[in-house]
Amino acid sequence: MGVNSSIAYRELQANPFRPWAARITSITQLTDKERLFEFRLIDEVVRDAFDFEAGQFMELSIFGVGEAPISISSAPSKQGFIELCVRNSGTVTGALHEKQCGDIVGLRGPFGNGFPFEEMKGHDVLLVAGGLGIAPLKSLINHIHDERHEFGKVTILLGARNPGEILFHEEFKMWKHREDFDLIMTVDQPDDTWDGDVGLVTKLFDKIELDPKNTYGAICGPPVMYRYVIEEMRKKNLDVDHIFMSFERRMKCGIGMCGHCGVGHQYACIDGPVFSYWEAMNLQEAM
Amino acid sequence: MFFRILHKGNVGDLVTGLAATREIVGPKAKGEDFVFGEITDPSELVLDYPTTILPPKKYFLLPKENLMHYDTKNSGVSQDAPNVTPRVIFGVHPCDINSLLLVDKVFLGDFVDPYYKARRDNTLIIGVSCMPTPSCMCNAFGTGEVNQGFDLFLTDLGDRYFVSCSSVEGADMLDKFVETREVEPQDMKAFQERTKAWEEAFTPAPDITQLPLLFDAKYNDPLWEEIGDDCLSCGACSAVCPTCYCFDVNDRQDADGQGGNRVRTWDSCCFSSFAEVAQGHNFRAQKAARVRYRFYHKQWGYLSKFGKVLCVGCGRCTKACKVNINPRRVIEALVKGGE
Ligand SMILES: Cc1cc2nc3c(=O)[nH]c(=O)nc-3n(C[C@H](O)[C@H](O)[C@H](O)COP(=O)(O)OP(=O)(O)OC[C@H]3O[C@@H](n4cnc5c(N)ncnc54)[C@H](O)[C@@H]3O)c2cc1C
Ligand code: SF4
Ligand code: SF4
Ligand code: FES
Secondary structure: OOOOHHHHHHHHHHOOOEEEEEEEEEEEEEOEEEEEEEEEEOOHHHHHHOOOOOOOOOEEEEOOEEEEEEOOOOOOOOOOOOOEEEEEHHHHHEEEEEOOOOOEEEEEEEOOOOOHHOOOOEEEEEEEEEEHHHHHHHHHHHHHOOOOHHHOEEEEEEEOOOOOOOHHHHHHHHOOOOOOEEEEEEEEEOOOOOOEOOOOOHHHHHHHOOHHHHHHEEEOOOHHHHHHHHHHHHHHHOOOOHHEEEOOOOOOOOOOOOOEEEEEEOOOOOOEEEHHHHOOOOOOOOO | OEEEEEEEEHHHHHHHHHHHEEEEEEEEEEEEEEEEOOOOOOHHHOOOOOOOOOOOHHHHHHHEEEEEEEEEOOOEEOOOOOHHHHHHHHEEEEEHHHHHHHHHHHHOOOOOOHHHHHHHHHHEEEEEOOOOOOOOOHHHOOOOOOOOHHHHHHEEEEOOOEEEEEEEEHHHHHHOOOEOOOOOHHHHHHHHHHHHHHHHHHOOOOOOOOOOHHHHHHHOOOHHHHHOOOOOOOOOOHHHHHOOOOOEEEEEEEEOOEEEEEEEOOOOOOOOOEEEEEHHOOOOOHHHHHHHHHHHHHHHHHHHHOOOOOOOOOOHHHHOOOOOOOOHHHHHHHHHHOO
């Protein structure tokens, strides 16, 4: 361990606002607006110390522009690299989209809590994603994939506005043919290439069978989606404390200090972003 | 903790003694008002004052601060050494001492803010007793008394102070710089009389026992529209509040474009953009929702985490708000159930 890196490691503990330099190691264009970025933390000690849970997020820095919270898409088992699936939606994410492979950005984290992976083990899992909501769920899906034998039936429901906006289409197409994941996709606006379902993601609940007492649900998508998906899950008799969802709020610190991410009496950055429905139904302004 | 008696005429010695190694800050007159500012001459210090415009928060969470300098070309950052001046803050009222203990829980909790911490560690606090003004309501929150969070605390007994000393640094100051004497029975008697007079001077406290319940039960009560409609979204209440800690962070480029500073500034949940997220969705677009959130967070949100209310009843927001929105009005409206 070099002198510089051991100092760096101590600083890692000392200043939670400090971003670490990370190199972009690959960029994949997923749709018109979304790209998958793979990063490698440059400092070796920081990289080795880095560990996270599916559902946690990073604060991404583009210096001179600012920071934005982005969920980690890769599975915790993928050591040494961090994948972020980023939509070009504003100043920081727009500036990231202008970067090339090999460029350096800042990352700090991981922050927030994850999906209760250990608690989910031994059960069936139902994952529901709308649009970009697949980003944090992909981390969970990949993690489940890596320890597939620990889980029962895994069902994934995926909704998007149109076929062009489906993220990780190729990867999911591959999974669709596997026996151990049930994947159903739907779009609001089909085109000539589409032979899948049409309509909102809630429509897919008619097509699935669940063992309610043995199933965990996980949801991520735009704010309007939660209420309707939960209604369907409740109709299928899933328990309120077996349903988990990830919330998006404005964030300026990620560590419970700046106050921006308040949801009722909680902060999305430290009490979430993953909340159980049991917690969320008792939170003001949650859904 | 131990106790001494300090004659008022000797306070200047304490100031002069401490000035050799520290910046002296304390309440001083500014027009009709009082502010915490640097004291260069002991005569500027006014220990018998009602309330300052801004609380001592500004010495720990700076209104504007560079967190780090970045270099755009290499995407490297260097942390700015926290900007620290060893200080002693004189004349801090009990509510303001209590407010710092509340803000500490946020900045020195699971995550530690090194900038805030460095300044906390390098600041001595000398508290002073006060008499309530009409807008004070520390009697509702139990924040009018302190037994920690200071080095020395001075209780005014007319011609002398009853000094409570609760740290090694406090004991050092007394040893080194100033003459004090032992506490005698007549001092204890004067102390008790003073405490009684203080208790009796308050406007009766509103009933806060049911507040968390009421906040949830009356979340959709029209009272929020009635109060919130008046709000100017000016953020003055947050700026003067000793327990408001929200901040914004932005990058400011240097003129040469090669680098710049990541800057933290005070923010307020009363501002309209505070809770806006991508695609323009705003979780608190209405003024009523923002006013409600501010009180909700203070009187219930923080409580759910730390077991205390995030308001010390200093009354500064009551004076700062141009449209008469304040904790007493809100609490009374909640208790009554609408206005
Ligand atoms: C836990 C979490 C996980 C997330 N995961 C992902 C992810 O995996 N992928 C992803 O792409 N996104 C993700 N996001 C969303 C992302 O953080 C936001 O879209 C973020 O705003 C993008 O930052 P930006 O600087 O590019 O956009 P901004 O420049 O911040 O613009 C975004 C929007 O915010 C508003 N806005 C911003 N600043 C202001 C202002 N000063 N005044 C008024 N309005 C303003 C505008 O409405 C604008 O449209 C996540 C968010 C959270 C909280
Ligand atoms: S809310 Fe008002 S009374 Fe309470 S601490 Fe803040 S400024 Fe003082
Ligand atoms: S409550 Fe009063 S001081 Fe606070 S933002 Fe509204 S108008 Fe301004
Ligand atoms: S992002 Fe700052 S408190 Fe949550």
